[in-house]
Amino acid sequence: MIADLRAMWRLLGLSPWRVAVAVAWGVLALGSGLGLAALAAWLIARAWEMPPVLHLSVAVTAVRALGISRGLARYLERLATHDVALRAMTTARTTVYRTLAHSDIWRWRDRTAEAIEGGSAGPGGAGVDSSARWGDLRRGDLLARVGADIDDLGAVVVRVFVPVAVAVILSVAAVGLIATISVTAAAVLAAALAVSGVAAPWLSAVAGRDAERAVRRDRGEFTAEALTVLDHAPELRVAGRLDATLAVAEQASTRAVAAEDSAASRSAWAAAATPLSIGISALGALLVGIAAYGPTGGLPGGMTPMALTILVLVPLSAFESVATLPAAATTLTTSRAALHRLRSLATTPPPSQHSPTRADSSVGAPGAGHRLPLALPAGQRIAVVGASGAGKTTLLMSWAGLFDTPRAGVTFFAEDAHLFGTSILENLRVARGDLTEDEAESALRTVGLGAWLETLPQGVHTALTAGAAAVSGGQRRRLLLARAIISPADTLLLDEPTEHLSAAEGEQLLRDLLDSDSGLVAPRRRVVVVTHQLPADHRADTVVTVDRTGACRVERRSLSGQ
Structure with missing residues (x-):
């Protein structure tokens, strides 16, 4: 007592x-x-x-x-x-x-x-x-x-x-x-x-x-x-x-x-x-x-x-x-x-007492890859692909420093991030408190929510009274993407930003995110995207593949010929 x-x-x-x-x-x-x-x-x-x-x-x-x-x-x-x-x-x-x-x-x-x-x-x-x-x-x-x-x-x-x-x-x-x-x-x-x-x-x-x-x-x-x-x-x-x-x-x-x-x-x-x-x-x-x-x-x-x-x-x-x-x-x-x-x-057991997990296990033959987590590879547009449960989200959270010390200028945006029961503008200000109304509208149009915004009676001041339940799955994904874009972070770690979008819309959004010249995200900012389906004509300069054993393969791509 x-x-x-x-x-x-x-x-x-x-x-x-x-x-x-x-x-x-x-x-x-x-x-x-x-x-x-x-x-x-x-x-x-x-x-x-x-x-x-x-x-x-x-x-x-x-x-x-x-x-x-x-x-x-x-x-x-x-x-x-x-x-x-x-x-x-x-x-x-x-x-x-x-x-x-x-x-x-x-x-x-x-x-x-x-x-x-x-x-x-x-x-x-x-x-x-x-x-x-x-x-x-x-x-x-x-x-x-x-x-x-x-x-x-x-x-x-x-x-x-x-x-x-x-x-x-x-x-x-x-x-x-x-x-x-x-x-x-x-x-x-x-x-x-x-x-x-x-x-x-x-x-x-x-x-x-x-x-x-x-x-x-x-x-x-x-x-x-x-x-x-x-x-x-x-x-x-x-x-x-x-x-x-x-x-x-x-x-x-x-x-x-x-x-x-x-x-x-x-x-x-x-x-x-x-x-x-x-x-x-x-x-x-x-x-x-x-x-x-x-x-x-x-x-x-x-x-x-x-x-x-x-x-x-x-x-x-x-x-x-x-x-x-x-x-x-x-x-x-x-x-x-x-x-x-x-x-x-x-009071979780120290790592030495843990049974090996896929993320911590060895990856087999030398040169086969890296053990999770590995360092954030070079590149301005990085795609992380792999099957469900392979550890892609864990990898992003590790790069954001969520398991030890958060990295300055690096922000992780989860796929199930919360939408609050307040206005659209205030939901976006979660990422940047000094966001203006015009900047919020521009970000929403950039991620493809312009037509939806025009139908709202109060524009960005429209309240999402039920939080995420007030919008569709695709609208929620685009709102979270807008929140990421307006954040001051230099490196954006995006977890499944195209979920709940149609196949065509999702592929196009991935192309824009992984293309430094698309105008969606400034070229000086680094973008890391986790996805299950990577378009064949993407312009990512680095692709990290995570297999079911937790092994990572890093592929550097040359875009000069495209």
């Missing part, structure tokens, strides 16, 4: 000073409530004795001040706490993205895909080496890690670290205040606070642990299957597997809902411990007060009416600080599970 808390603190990159400020505001907010309860109790009892009004003026003013400071301090505590949490989540996401960028996840994913295509993996990928856990990590799993898991980890600041620190400080203060009146009542309050602040959260954590694991497992399964359906619905329908995939997703969702209901039911029983503790504490304080009340009855040297009122009413306010701890325990359980999943991203 302590080790996990330290790991969370490090991963989130928490600032002790900022956390201390958030805790201080929380203590001031709930401390104002505690002081308000004590002072109001004293004021009620003292006013019953009908002293001169001036004797009560200071107390009345203090009640108003505490009432105002309670709301103000609570607002400032929320600002400080969420500032810490949002900064921490940004740090955690940066760390996770950096880990992904420097890992060999894509090679492991390629290996798993190839194994499944080759029939070596049974259901669930049983035929794949168990050490290749990156290969079993689907897009839905990655989305859950960089999304929901980091959100859960960030919640530990708002719902665990700060509330627990505030609860400990306020509980000690409340017990100390009651102890000045009655040690016995203070002991009763301390015991009740322990039940509400320690036993109830522990019960909540234990009750929700198994349910949390089930919820996360099934929710991750649902996310993965849902993404599969969203990305590949046409292919699944053609293969006759769409209904089965939807059924798996629905079953996972049903199991997740059932597990959540079970966790909520058990947490409700744990939460009942807090009201029970409040009742016992109030009853105990009342009985102690009645027994000790004087001056003519009760214990020798009994207490005043004001002390009796404070003794009974203050415990009711003292439990406000510990009331959130059962929820904090549940959040901590969730955050620890998220932490373990995130830490798995950084």
